[in-house]
Amino acid sequence: MRNREMYAEPYRIKMIEPIKIRDRETREKLIVDAGYNVFNLKAEDVYIDLLTDSGTTAMSANQWAGMMLGDESYAGCRNFFNLQDALKDIMGYQYVVPTHQGRAAENILMSMFVGEGQRVIGNMHFDTTEGHIRMRKAFPVNLVIDEGLDTASDHPFKGNINLEALEEELKNSTPAELPLVIITVTCNSNGGQPVAMDNIRAASSLAKKYKRPLFIDAARYAENCYFIKQRDPHYSNHSVKDIAREMFSYADGCTMSSKKDALVNIGGFLAFRDNEEWYERAVQIQICYEGFRTYGGLAGRDLEALARGLHEGTEEDYLEDRIGQVHYLGRLLTAEGIPIVLPVGGHGVFIDALQFLPHIPQSKLPGQTLAVELYRAGGIRAIELGTCAFGYIDQATGQEVYPQQELVRLAIPRRVYSDRHMRYVADTLIEIGRHKEAIKGMKIIYQTELMRHFTARFALL
Numbered sequence: 299m300r301n302r303e304m305y306a307e308p309y310r311i312k313m314i315e316p317i318k319i320r321d322r323e324t325r326e327k328l329i330v331d332a333g334y335n336v337f338n339l340k341a342e343d344v345y346i347d348l349l350t351d352s353g354t355t356a357m358s359a360n361q362w363a364g365m366m367l368g369d370e371s372y373a374g375c376r377n378f379f380n381l382q383d384a385l386k387d388i389m390g391y392q393y394v395v396p397t398h399q400g401r402a403a404e405n406i407l408m409s410m411f412v413g414e415g416q417r418v419i420g421n422m423h424f425d426t427t428e429g430h431i432r433m434r435k436a437f438p439v440n441l442v443i444d445e446g447l448d449t450a451s452d453h454p455f456k457g458n459i460n461l462e463a464l465e466e467e468l469k470n471s472t473p474a475e476l477p478l479v480i481i482t483v484t485c486n487s488n489g490g491q492p493v494a495m496d497n498i499r500a501a502s503s504l505a506k507k508y509k510r511p512l513f514i515d516a517a518r519y520a521e522n523c524y525f526i527k528q529r530d531p532h533y534s535n536h537s538v539k540d541i542a543r544e545m546f547s548y549a550d551g552c553t554m555s556s557k558k559d560a561l562v563n564i565g566g567f568l569a570f571r572d573n574e575e576w577y578e579r580a581v582q583i584q585i586c587y588e589g590f591r592t593y594g595g596l597a598g599r600d601l602e603a604l605a606r607g608l609h610e611g612t613e614e615d616y617l618e619d620r621i622g623q624v625h626y627l628g629r630l631l632t633a634e635g636i637p638i639v640l641p642v643g644g645h646g647v648f649i650d651a652l653q654f655l656p657h658i659p660q661s662k663l664p665g666q667t668l669a670v671e672l673y674r675a676g677g678i679r680a681i682e683l684g685t686c687a688f689g690y691i692d693q694a695t696g697q698e699v700y701p702q703q704e705l706v707r708l709a710i711p712r713r714v715y716s717d718r719h720m721r722y723v724a725d726t727l728i729e730i731g732r733h734k735e736a737i738k739g740m741k742i743i744y745q746t747e748l749m750r751h752f753t754a755r756f757a758l759l
């Protein structure tokens with residue numbers, strides 16, 4: 299990677315959106331009113347919002363100009379064909395089924411392939427993917443390599459799927475038992491870690507050998523391709539677009555949340571390489587849930603911004619700046635000894651809350667406590683990915699089951715914040731670190747059975 303100190307952002311700012319920081323006393327009150335759940339805060343009460351990199355992108359002048367060319371015809375709008383062309387160019391895929399966002403594409407895919415009692419294999423399925431599998435009384439199976447779950451490992455491709463385990467699963471099952479393999483690039487659930495080209499190629503041959511379809515969850519595909527260029531010497535002279543084309547050639551299709559690497563605020567799609575029969579089946583479901591085949595729940599203008607964003611998302615100066623900024627924040631934190639997941643992934647920095655607040659046991663929710671502290675100390679919003687998000691109460695024993703990791707994600711929106719914002723985030727964390735002994739942990743006082751981190755309420759200990 300080029301030295302970030304040697305150059306600046308590959309864009310300048312045409313329009314600004316004011317943000318305000320509430321004073322400490324106001325923040326203390328607002329977070330109490332929110333039940334100590336940052337999802338309940340009003341966005342305007344947040345100074346730097348790192349809740350997600352999804353749908354939070356700043357679009358370019360080119361995308362906004364494209365919005366004015368939205369063709370709002372019910373059927374056959376020109377923007378759909380521009381989207382189709384973008385997919386052929388970048389992914390080499392013939393058929394695209396637009397959807398209102400990524401999980402809607404997952405819904406169509408799972409409706410087509412997955413039924414009760416089946417297993418769906420992946421490196422690590424994202425939450426909504428798991429949700430769609432479980433809703434069909436099927437079982438999500440995650441086969442990420444061991445290094446992928448080891449925060450101390452510096453493996454360059456921690457999103458890789460364990461190929462031996464994959465072959466075991468495929469060999470010992472029929473297509474009726476295991477209908478589908480999904481590889482998520484980058485792997486969000488372990489920190490935005492990339493998947494190697496070799497790994498995707500090998501997974502693809504296994505899927506072919508045992509006659510199962512392989513799909514890519516492409517939400518952050520461009521970031522994944524950029525990592526391949528950086529970390530696999532074989533690809534250092536290839537363009538990101540060429541890498542993408544090769545990567546997608548190994549799969550039968552993909553789902554995509556366009557709210558990430560396609561640089562738009564809403565949208566998604568399901569795509570197929572060349573299987574017309576699958577495409578026509580998908581369209582049946584799309585029409586019921588999303589809309590006619592050429593708009594799928596999106597306005598013509600949204601389709602245009604998406605078509606243009608797909609191209610911009612593969613531009614290498616953009617990717618260098620984007621991933622460079624995430625890594626810049628990572629360096630600021632490691633320089634101060636703040637424990638984060640290494641190597642830093644593509645879309646955010648993940649703090650290891652158990653190490654950062656070692657005096658707070660997992661039962662006292664160190665991740666949620668740190669997320670709350672970030673808001674109290676600096677007006678920053680981050681998301682807990684630990685006990686609240688992934689822990690649950692075992693119905694048989696009534697006991698809390700704790701996840702392996704207790705992380706807080708600082709997801710960085712694309713093209714939105716400056717390096718000075720990153721510096722401020724780092725300074726806030728350093729300041730929290732200085733007074734951390736005074737932080738006591740939290741407990742849950744209200745929760746729902748499913749997806750509790752969106753709705754739970756907490757009390758300070």
Ligand code: F0G
Nearest residue numbers: 350352399400401424426486517555557
């Ligand atoms: N797949 C991955 C890898 C994701 O990260 C997400 C969303 C989805 C699918 C679902 O897409 O939101 O458009 O329906 N991730 C967001 C996040 C919500 O914050 O990481 P969607």
